[in-house]
Amino acid sequence: MASRPTSEPSPPTLPLEHLAELSSAAGEDRALLALRNQARESLTPLLLPDRARHLWRYTDPTRFLPDTDPTDLTPTDVGPTWRLEEPLSVAGLLAGGALRVVEVDAHARKAGVVVEDLHTAQASEFLGKAVSESHGFVEAINTAAWRGGVLVRVPAGIELEHPIRLRIVAGPLTVPRVLVVAGEGSSFEIIEGHVGGDGSRGKVLGVTEIFAESRANVRYGLVQRWDPGVVGHLTTRARVAAGARFQMSLASFGGSTFKADVGAILAGEGAEVETTGVAMGGDEQHFDHHTEHIHEAGKTLSNLDFKVALTHAARSAYTGMIRIARHAGGSEAYQENRNLLLSHDARAESIPELEILTDDVRCSHGATVAPIDPEQLFYLQSRGLANLQAMRVIVYGFLDQTLARLPQTTRERIEALVAARLHTE
Amino acid sequence: MSDSSQPVFSCKDVHVWIADKEVVKGVDLEISAGEIHAIMGPNGSGKSTLANALMGHPAYTLEGTVKLAGEDVTSLSPDEKARKGMFLAFQYPVAVPGVTVASFLRAAVSAVRGTETPVREFRKELLSRMEDLAMDPAFAGRYLNDGFSGGEKKRLEILQLLMLKPRFALLDETDSGLDIDALKVVAEGINAAASQDVGMVLVTHYQRLLNYVRPHVVHVFMDGRIVRTGGPELALELEERGYDWLEPAAAGGV
Numbered sequence: 001m002a003s004r005p006t007s008e009p010s011p012p013t014l015p016l017e018h019l020a021e022l023s024s025a026a027g028e029d030r031a032l033l034a035l036r037n038q039a040r041e042s043l044t045p046l047l048l049p050d051r052a053r054h055l056w057r058y059t060d061p062t063r064f065l066p067d068t069d070p071t072d073l074t075p076t077d078v079g080p081t082w083r084l085e086e087p088l089s090v091a092g093l094l095a096g097g098a099l100r101v102v103e104v105d106a107h108a109r110k111a112g113v114v115v116e117d118l119h120t121a122q123a124s125e126f127l128g129k130a131v132s133e134s135h136g137f138v139e140a141i142n143t144a145a146w147r148g149g150v151l152v153r154v155p156a157g158i159e160l161e162h163p164i165r166l167r168i169v170a171g172p173l174t175v176p177r178v179l180v181v182a183g184e185g186s187s188f189e190i191i192e193g194h195v196g197g198d199g200s201r202g203k204v205l206g207v208t209e210i211f212a213e214s215r216a217n218v219r220y221g222l223v224q225r226w227d228p229g230v231v232g233h234l235t236t237r238a239r240v241a242a243g244a245r246f247q248m249s250l251a252s253f254g255g256s257t258f259k260a261d262v263g264a265i266l267a268g269e270g271a272e273v274e275t276t277g278v279a280m281g282g283d284e285q286h287f288d289h290h291t292e293h294i295h296e297a298g299k300t301l302s303n304l305d306f307k308v309a310l311t312h313a314a315r316s317a318y319t320g321m322i323r324i325a326r327h328a329g330g331s332e333a334y335q336e337n338r339n340l341l342l343s344h345d346a347r348a349e350s351i352p353e354l355e356i357l358t359d360d361v362r363c364s365h366g367a368t369v370a371p372i373d374p375e376q377l378f379y380l381q382s383r384g385l386a387n388l389q390a391m392r393v394i395v396y397g398f399l400d401q402t403l404a405r406l407p408q409t410t411r412e413r414i415e416a417l418v419a420a421r422l423h424t425e
Numbered sequence: 426m427s428d429s430s431q432p433v434f435s436c437k438d439v440h441v442w443i444a445d446k447e448v449v450k451g452v453d454l455e456i457s458a459g460e461i462h463a464i465m466g467p468n469g470s471g472k473s474t475l476a477n478a479l480m481g482h483p484a485y486t487l488e489g490t491v492k493l494a495g496e497d498v499t500s501l502s503p504d505e506k507a508r509k510g511m512f513l514a515f516q517y518p519v520a521v522p523g524v525t526v527a528s529f530l531r532a533a534v535s536a537v538r539g540t541e542t543p544v545r546e547f548r549k550e551l552l553s554r555m556e557d558l559a560m561d562p563a564f565a566g567r568y569l570n571d572g573f574s575g576g577e578k579k580r581l582e583i584l585q586l587l588m589l590k591p592r593f594a595l596l597d598e599t600d601s602g603l604d605i606d607a608l609k610v611v612a613e614g615i616n617a618a619a620s621q622d623v624g625m626v627l628v629t630h631y632q633r634l635l636n637y638v639r640p641h642v643v644h645v646f647m648d649g650r651i652v653r654t655g656g657p658e659l660a661l662e663l664e665e666r667g668y669d670w671l672e673p674a675a676a677g678g679v
Contacts, residue, residue, distance in 0.1 A: 374483060379519040382480050383529075383585065384507035384536035393532060397523025397568070404523075 009062040010045035018071035026119035039133035039143035058317035070145035095169035118149030130209035149177035156183035163189040170202035178208040182216035189219040197227030204232035226254035242268025250277030263292030266300035281314030310346035329360035433624035434593040439489035450649035456624040466646030480513040510592035514582035527565040575602030583614035600634035612637030632664035
């Protein structure tokens with residue numbers, strides 16, 4: 001049998017004993033180690049995706065291969081401390097491969113909200129059930145070797161006034177895992193913020209799973225503002241039960257190469273999913289966003305509005321999957337992706353992917369890639385706004401139209417980030 | 426206004442090209458503070474091109490000299506002209522979705538006045554001007570020209586005229602697409618601006634706005650040139666006889 005050339009990049013082998021060591025150092029139970037080993041089994045060189053496959057047509061998968069051993073337990077710098085400046089129900093910080101800070105306010109504590117280290121939490125009922133190791137090689141690496149994880153569980157019927165905020169700090173190699181379980185009829189906002197980047201050398205392979213049980217109302221934000229130079233892949237899947245509502249906001253700003261694979265499975269009748277996103281890229285940033293709205297049950301509704309603004313030589317690819325199963329009649333799905341190019345060298349692609357297996361649906365999609373409208377620019381300039389300021393106003397408006405759909409706190413936060421980003425361009 | 430020593434606006438021998446087509450073929454104008462000139466002409470005569478080119482539209486090439494209060498502004502960018510007190514009310518105001526009327530106007534007022542107006546003060550001024558123009562206060566929170574009716578867009582142009590207080594304003598077909606009530610409101614705004622010494626050029630091809638705004642001077646514009654200049658009575662004559670009697674001999678060949 002011909003051996004593969006050693007230069008060919010392949011997924012890490014992850015020695016069994018290293019996984020056992022990681023697992024025991026974190027105090028995990030046997031079931032969790034078994035899941036890690038199972039994921040490790042699937043990590044064969046063949047698992048590296050073919051570039052011709054749609055999900056990897058725009059981004060070289062080998063960029064996400066770890067260049068150090070993910071199971072290396074050498075302690076790393078935890079990074080800056082976190083000052084909380086707003087009322088929160090829960091604050092959780094994942095840094096240096098561990099859950100560092102957890103604050104739960106009195107109301108949430110009394111209501112029975114659970115925030116636990118995922119390594120030692122009893123979560124086998126959920127872990128790997130929304131994102132399995134067979135999802136892809138990044139998810140397999142994560143499932144086998146994740147380090148630093150958090151379980152957030154909001155009991156049935158509990159409504160939280162203040163958001164839950166999770167902050168994940170990128171180190172040299174960061175493999176975080178987040179699990180959120182929203183009990184029946186619960187209602188809350190949860191924001192997963194990604195920051196840091198170890199002086200721009202960081203690599204992040206993250207997986208988040210969310211379970212919205214029946215009639216739950218979950219507003220989830222994924223805000224990525226890594227240091228320049230960070231390479232990262234984040235996968236999020238939500239399983240949305242009957243009558244539950246899942247609102248996802250994406251805001252992508254940082255890193256050098258960022259691939260996001262995010263989506264929701266509308267698993268129960270009457271489930272609703274709304275995805276709202278903005279991405280702003282500059283310099284030579286490369287963004288690759290993939291969204292999936294998978295309608296597995298009837299009378300489900302999904303809506304997606306994703307905006308991208310690019311300057312310099314930034315690149316963006318967007319692929320948006322809508323799948324409506326044969327037995328998911330009476331469903332509706334809408335998707336819109338708009339890309340604004342602010343320079344000659346910026347490039348964006350937008351590819352809707354529809355798999356509609358029943359006739360009993362309403363579905364629409366739209367995509368545009370366009371430079372800034374010179375008539376808009378002239379109009380604003382004729383009112384005294386200098387060229388750069390006029391462009392900022394147009395970009396802000398372009399993105400803000402979409403942000404207007406978000407819950408107030410997330411909206412304000414993302415608007416501030418958009419404004420800050422605009423002023424550095 | 427006849428005693429003004431210096432015109433607020435003047436242009437001399439202005440030619441405008443779109444690509445290599447000459448659309449405006451030598452125009453001279455002189456407007457004093459508080460003076461209203463009407464430029465009337467048939468569709469396609471180049472009068473809108475003239476207005477846009479004077480403001481500095483990037484698609485047009487302008488030759489000649491443009492002066493604001495004696496200062497040569499020919500080669501300035503549109504925003505520089507605006508900050509020096511020039512204004513163009515658009516025939517087709519552009520929608521900028523996601524940007525509210527209030528936030529846009531505050532940015533424009535700050536840019537033109539060269540100083541930030543405190544929010545409270547700005548809001549008060551805005552609401553009072555909107556009331557003058559019979560505009561619903563909810564208007565301030567709507568996205569700029571996005572989904573506006575023709576009449577709403579034109580009112581908003583006049584609102585900007587009153588808020589930005591230019592020295593000189595070009596109003597491009599501000600009367601088109603208005604019902605009679607809106608036309609009256611717009612005319613009141615124009616008269617209010619004139620009474621505050623704004624010099625103005627109204628570009629139009631209808632006479633009806635001139636029932637409510639009395640111009641000091643009327644120019645007839647055809648085939649890229651001013652072919653005739655007179656008093657308000659010229660507008661009435663055009664209304665009665667159309668433009669054909671003025672057709673320049675050179676353009677009459679078949």
